[in-house]
Amino acid sequence: MSSSQVTPPPTASNRKPRSKVKSGCKTCKVRKVKCDEGRPACRRCLSTGRVCDGYGIWGGGNARCPQRQGGLFDSKAKDGRVPIYPVSISRPVQPSLALTLNPQQKIYFDWFKCRTASKLPGTFTSSFWNTLVFQAGSCEPAVLNAILALSSVHKGDAIGVGLQKSRQDALRNEQEQFTLQHYVKAISHLQPHFSTKDRASCRIALIACIVFVCMEFLRGHFKTAQLHLANGIEILGHLQGQSDPKSGVLTLKPCHDPTDDWIIEAFSRLHIQVELFRHLYQHPCVILQPAFDPQRTPTSHIRSLSDAWRQMEPILNNIFHLTQQARQHPVTTREHTSQQLIKAKLAQWLNMFEAFNKIQPCEGSGDLEKAYQVVRVNHTMATIMADTCLHTDESIYDAYTDRFLLLITQLTRLWVVSAETEDFSLNWDLMYMPRSIIDIGWIAPLYFTAVKCRVHRIRLQAIKLLPCSGHREGIWDSSIAACVARKVMEMEEGDFYQGLDLGDDFAVDTLPRPQDLALPLIPESRRLNEVELELSGAPMDRMLLFCKQQQHGVKRRVLISQYSVLLQLWVDT
Numbered sequence: 237m238s239s240s241q242v243t244p245p246p247t248a249s250n251r252k253p254r255s256k257v258k259s260g261c262k263t264c265k266v267r268k269v270k271c272d273e274g275r276p277a278c279r280r281c282l283s284t285g286r287v288c289d290g291y292g293i294w295g296g297g298n299a300r301c302p303q304r305q306g307g308l309f310d311s312k313a314k315d316g317r318v319p320i321y322p323v324s325i326s327r328p329v330q331p332s333l334a335l336t337l338n339p340q341q342k343i344y345f346d347w348f349k350c351r352t353a354s355k356l357p358g359t360f361t362s363s364f365w366n367t368l369v370f371q372a373g374s375c376e377p378a379v380l381n382a383i384l385a386l387s388s389v390h391k392g393d394a395i396g397v398g399l400q401k402s403r404q405d406a407l408r409n410e411q412e413q414f415t416l417q418h419y420v421k422a423i424s425h426l427q428p429h430f431s432t433k434d435r436a437s438c439r440i441a442l443i444a445c446i447v448f449v450c451m452e453f454l455r456g457h458f459k460t461a462q463l464h465l466a467n468g469i470e471i472l473g474h475l476q477g478q479s480d481p482k483s484g485v486l487t488l489k490p491c492h493d494p495t496d497d498w499i500i501e502a503f504s505r506l507h508i509q510v511e512l513f514r515h516l517y518q519h520p521c522v523i524l525q526p527a528f529d530p531q532r533t534p535t536s537h538i539r540s541l542s543d544a545w546r547q548m549e550p551i552l553n554n555i556f557h558l559t560q561q562a563r564q565h566p567v568t569t570r571e572h573t574s575q576q577l578i579k580a581k582l583a584q585w586l587n588m589f590e591a592f593n594k595i596q597p598c599e600g601s602g603d604l605e606k607a608y609q610v611v612r613v614n615h616t617m618a619t620i621m622a623d624t625c626l627h628t629d630e631s632i633y634d635a636y637t638d639r640f641l642l643l644i645t646q647l648t649r650l651w652v653v654s655a656e657t658e659d660f661s662l663n664w665d666l667m668y669m670p671r672s673i674i675d676i677g678w679i680a681p682l683y684f685t686a687v688k689c690r691v692h693r694i695r696l697q698a699i700k701l702l703p704c705s706g707h708r709e710g711i712w713d714s715s716i717a718a719c720v721a722r723k724v725m726e727m728e729e730g731d732f733y734q735g736l737d738l739g740d741d742f743a744v745d746t747l748p749r750p751q752d753l754a755l756p757l758i759p760e761s762r763r764l765n766e767v768e769l770e771l772s773g774a775p776m777d778r779m780l781l782f783c784k785q786q787q788h789g790v791k792r793r794v795l796i797s798q799y800s801v802l803l804q805l806w807v808d809t
Contacts, residue, residue: 340414341384348387355390356450358675358709359607360542364446364502368495372443378425379440382447385418389454390672419451438475439495442468446502450674453710456775461711465506469522472503484557487525500524504549505675509710511556512680515621516687517768517784518563523553538592541607544585545676548611551581552618559625563766567626578622586615602653609650610677616643617681620688630763633688637753640689643681644697645747650678651701652745672708679705679712686721687767692738693752695725700744720769720779723797723806728762768793777801 260271337345353365372379392411426444429437445468452461473486475496491497504524511521538544558574589611598604620639624632633640679702686698702718739752770780779799784791797808 344384344387344391344414347391348383352387352390355672356674358673358677359610360545360675362498362502362505362675363494364443364498368498369443369447372440376425376440376443378422378429378444379447381418381422381425382444382451385415385422386447386451386454388415388418389451415451415455419448422448433474435475438471439499441471442475442499442503445471446499446506449506450710453674453708454672458711458771458776460774462510465503465510468503469507469524472500472524484521484560485523485525490526501546506710508549508552509674509676509680509712511552512684513711513769515556515559516684517766517782518560521556521560523557525553526550536588538585538588540592541604541611544589544592544611545614547585547588548615548618551578551585552614554578554581555618555621555625559621562626563628571626575622575626578625579619582615582619582622589615602656605653606650609646609653613643613646613650613678613681614676616646617684620684628765629760630688630690630765631760634690634757637689637691637694640685640691640694641748641753643685644694647678647682647685647698647701648745648747651704654705674710677707677709677712679709679714679717683712683717683721686717687724690728690757690763691748691753692725692729692733692755693742693748695721696740697742697744697748699725704744716769716771716779719799720781723781723799724764724767727796727808728758728764730762732758732762764796765791766793773801 260273264271349370353369357365369379369383373383374380388411392408392415422444426441429440445464448464449461449468452458452464469486472488476486476489488500491500507524511523514521535547538547554574555578558571558578562571593608598608616639620633620636620643623636623639682698682702686695686702689695689698699718699721702714702721705714707714733755736755738755764783766784768782770782772778772780778801780795781797781799782793782795785794786792787794795809797806799806
């Protein structure tokens with residue numbers, strides 16, 4: 237075309253399409269205009285009076301920080317029912333990454349989107365799982381590959397159902413290769429973020445870390461999962477401006493960006509699970525402690541069941557910290573004061589929770605009642621933990637038989653409600669849903685009851701309830717917990733009740749009678765102190781059972797028995 241020719245203005249039919257805006261704030265992307273990427277809000281939005289919606293997982297924006305998205309039971313659907321799974325979990329991958337997914341990868345991504353992200357959060361939905369992980373996976377190869385690896389592990393339990401064993405094994409080998417391939421890719425893509433160490437890179441590393449922890453729990457690589465979690469907490473300390481989280485308390489600065497809020501919430505859930513698993517014995521403990529935020533009004537009520545759990549988390553962390561202090565140092569007035577403060581907070585929580593239940597009763601909905609009972613049983617367990625945390629003798633638990641009776645009553649009710657609501661015959665798609673969640677449930681309270689309550693009837697009912705669900709809750713596996721709890725009971729009781737009619741053939745949903753509680757309790761000399769379970773192997777193939785024993789006036793950690801998964805046999809040392 238010569239310079240003298242005039243090009244007519246483009247019409248709607250011949251105008252060149254604008255190129256996609258691949259960077260910048262969300263507002264500029266929607267408007268398809270170039271963003272100057274100013275921080276915290278871009279100047280282009282500010283100059284036109286628009287709200288800058290920020291840069292996704294990289295933060296920023298001048299919009300008012302939204303309220304945390306509530307959990308599963310924060311609000312009802314229009315028809316009055318409570319949805320079992322989150323209704324807004326889909327976050328499509330951007331074309332740049334979606335085009336790289338081959339058919340096999342797409343199958344696993346769809347599984348993650350439709351099943352894994354729905355199932356793993358458990359009782360309460362999580363903005364991390366229904367929003368943030370999809371947002372990060374849409375633009376970060378490290379997170380996308382981590383998602384694919386986790387999805388393949390989660391799908392593994394359903395692979396080859398109904399096929400011959402040889403074909404089943406071949407499919408599972410392919411699945412394992414897929415998992416490792418994308419696990420390695422995810423770690424490789426994280427390397428630049430580890431080098432950069434800026435806020436955005438820390439966020440990417442933390443998101444991937446949470447996915448890794450969940451994946452390793454599902455694989456049965458429990459030590460690796462805990463190592464990932466410890467590394468994540470160290471990165472979280474760096475993000476929060478604390479260089480030494482090993483001090484025992486990682487004080488979390490107030491979050492004014494929902495991205496950080498969601499990451500911390502996901503870490504807190506995993507961290508509390510692991511601390512509950514390790515609570516019965518002395519160990520190095522780092523707790524996540526929210527800092528005082530003057531912009532947030534003091535809590536005087538509970539708004540939802542999800543909010544009830546969020547308010548209990550810092551109380552549990554305080555119990556963990558105080559328990560470890562009492563095991564390491566002589567108890568002083570300071571520890572007693574801390575204990576009274578924790579007990580007061582638990583009492584305040586219960587008052588708020590009962591007030592909330594009067595306003596929004598759970599009757600008439602099995603899913604609501606399940607969530608109610610999950611929160612309630614963990615609170616009851618926490619009250620026993622708080623009352624006993626300054627004592628190292630096992631006989632202290634004998635003073636709380638009434639509390640253990642309340643706990644086993646609540647746990648039995650939870651089992652009955654769960655059995656009534658889990659009808660997989662109506663939903664073929666869910667029949668082979670792997671029964672694993674990454675959230676708080678009932679396994680920890682059942683295990684705590686079985687190991688710490690020496691009333692034979694109560695602890696045996698807890699042991700019977702444990703394998704009934706046949707599922708996992710992060711590091712907690714109901715079958716493993718039942719196996720270990722029964723072993724502890726057998727080692728402690730021995731022949732103590734020989735010749736007595738214990739009535740052990742009771743139905744699992746029947747509550748103890750007064751005469752069941754009249755049996756003599758085993759003496760202190762028979763009781764195991766600081767029971768510790770080590771899950772060995774990757775995947776786990778041995779369980780090592782330790783306790784503390786007095787040797788020459790000093791308490792020492794002693795291996796008392798080990799269990800072979802292959803032989804399904806305990807061997808005492």
